[in-house]
Amino acid sequence: MQPKVVALGGGHGLAATLSALRPLTSSITAIVTVADNGGSSGRLRQEFDILPPGDLRMALAALCSDDEWGRSWAQILQYRFSGDGYLSGHPIGNLLLASLWDRDGDFVTGLDRVGSLLRVIGRVLPMSTTPLDIEGTFITSVGRVVVRGQKEVATAKGKLESLRILPEDAPARPETLEALADADWITMGPGSWLSSVLPHLLLPAQRQGLVESSAGKIVLLNLDAHPSQGGDEYAGYAAEEHLELMQLYAPSLRVKFLVADPSIVRNRSALERKAADLGARLIIADVRQAPGSVHHDEKKLTSVLSHIMSDSLIG
Template sequence: MTSNNPNVVAIGGGTGLSMLLRGLKEKPIDITAIVTVADDGGSSGRLRNELQMPPPGDIRNVLAALSETEPLFEELLQYRFPNGNGLSGHSVGNLLLAALTNITGDFAKGVRELSRVLNVRGKVLPAANQSIMLSAVMVDGTIVDGESNIPRHGDKIAKVYLTPSDVEPLQESIDALREADLIIIGPGSLYTSILPNLLVPKLGVEICRSKAKKVYVCNVMTQKGETDHFTASDHVRVLLDHIPDDCLDTVIVNHQSVPQQILKRYEMEGAEPVSLDRKKLESFGLKIISDNLIKYDQSVIRHDERKLANLIMQLLP
């Protein structure tokens, strides 16, 4: 039975996308999340290398965010073994996705089956049904291979690209984009969570071809080794360096200030608030929505998922 709810597609990865989806799942919309499979570090990287499967970590986070199961079961999904020969560092959810990939013989089918078990609100789709390698060309011409290596290199990124360059998206992702009323890009690590999705050739084309309104949710903090000293317009400029200029309609940016004691802690990590440079941002011809959009979770800065979801709902036709 077809729903009459608006169709919303959210694209990205990492904790940013998960926070957004926690807010959106309470709304009367049909959600499809298209999630990066470029991760090559930690538990995801080990499973990717040992089992020759797409990395499950970003998918796991999104499944947890959209699940409507018991809180204890979500906690179980995210539980990471602190020790144990071969188990140390692995999360239960990653291992479940690895097992289901082996059982079904297909990563996307494994994600679909775990979605059903978790009573996930909406669809969660990997950006591709295979692992992809993310590489960066630095401003000095150096090429750095691997999503986890790029922020550690310490130089400014000129551009990123995928190997294989002709990776195919799932047909379900193409269909979701064609049926979308609203497409949300971000929040999340600009080069390593967002761009790997947009660089999947047919995904990028379908996003730009879509008649849906397209909104970019800008990060609230910069990321060391990736977006050092970036303003809001710097984030948008990088997106438009990788996709056509007329692909975005709207940008959502935080303008809430951060308390000094929290700023000091982030300074030690090489991060600072993303400033709203409105005049430069206006030069892109985008609609700008700015608001107080942050909350604090044990001194960690996050997007306020409820405020963000409310702003996004106002963009629906």
């Protein structure tokens, strides 16, 4: 019997996880962050008062069937218009989702309709059908600074003091709560830690559903979780600090496995202690595309997840 897997996240990180899961099971539910306010998604969100479609589109493309039909539609979904006109920068998939949502007024029905067209393996759901904003408070050299918006939080400077989503009482979709309750495994990460991963712990109903689920939880750490790495968001912070943020916003969350590439492990004992705080077993495995890359290799990730989900490792 194939395991039922729920993958939480957004953007390229979630897409990598979904691509890695696809050879292992056809029972996949992607629950996607809906707080993007930049690029094509931001423009469509502002004009039509809809969910930002970009991360949802990427998840659909990652779950396209591995045949000529699926591969061609994945490429079509991701195709961006060029030029200097109004359509410049818009991916076809974003426009397709926006048009269905505008016509039918139902976000989940529109996603399911596109999923059927693409013959996706599994299902893609938004974490809420209320468009969300992320607000972060940072301590900087000039004092406390509050920034609002995913792209603004992603590029903010200073030390993070607090993070929240707005509206704070946004409802979770019943389909997402059902998927969490019914799952055998739940993955979190990799991805932008502040704007793609942590928001899943900031929505009260979803956090409760995640904590209460009997599924085995797997946290996939970012490849930029090391002081030698620069970049936006939480890049450069140690792996232990990434986990401390998870504990801060979901202190009752218990994790079964923590996956870290050897390149981000500075102090194995410290990381093992932090994993133990979460109830997790630390797995150190090569999951990097190439030396120096901050992107996960999908085939390597498939191998690690396959071992995790097998009786040999669990036992």
